[in-house]
Amino acid sequence: MTYAIIAEGGHQxxxxxxxxxxxxxxxxxxxxxxxxxxxxxxxxxxxxxxxxVQEGTVEATVIAHRRGKKIRVFTYKAKKRERRTLxxxxxxxxxEIAKIHKSRAEHAHKVQKEAAASSEPEAKAPxxxxxxxxxxxxxxxxxxxx
Numbered sequence: 001m002t003y004a005i006i007a008e009g010g011h012q013x014x015x016x017x018x019x020x021x022x023x024x025x026x027x028x029x030x031x032x033x034x035x036x037x038x039x040x041x042x043x044x045x046x047x048x049x050x051x052x053v054q055e056g057t058v059e060a061t062v063i064a065h066r067r068g069k070k071i072r073v074f075t076y077k078a079k080k081r082e083r084r085t086l087x088x089x090x091x092x093x094x095x096e097i098a099k100i101h102k103s104r105a106e107h108a109h110k111v112q113k114e115a116a117a118s119s120e121p122e123a124k125a126p127x128x129x130x131x132x133x134x135x136x137x138x139x140x141x142x143x144x145x146x
Contacts (some may be wrong), residue, residue, distance in 0.1 A: 001042045002100050006058050008037035015058060025091035028062045033098065035061050043101065053102050060095040068092050082145045 003016045009024030029036045035057055042056040068090040076083040 002042070002102075004039050004040050004043075004100050005041040006036050006060055011083060012040065015100070017100055020063065020094060021095045021097075022066075022068075022092045022094050024093070025065065026062065026093045026095070028093070030064060032062050032063050033059055034062060034095070036095070042100065042102065055103055056095060057101045059099045059101065061098050063094040063096050065091070065093050076098055 002015065003014060005014050011023070013021055013023075015021065025034070026034060036059075039056045040057060042053040044053060063103055071088045073082070073086040073088065075086075
């Protein structure tokens, strides 16, 4: 079983393939595949021995965007009649760990392979060109209302 420790959005997570976790909001659509932050530690366990891998990537699929639990903050200053209540809800993204790649080269090769397979020739829309501006010469007789 392979696991990785990743840093994403100022937090560190220990992840296995198939895990679901909530991370700070990612700029990705639901169902889109993303590569999560920096991999700090990657261990490959096989038959009782563990091997530390120096580099790697973690690929995840965005499941949903949601908001975290509301946090209430109350501040006051004694004997000054100064009170203030604030609330905060963090924006979160739920992701499912799809694949842990042992090296960046393996992941890059997979991405190139997918791009080559999906690079079917598409009909491109013609580039939009701007029509030349029309210049109209005004006669002096047109504007006088004769």
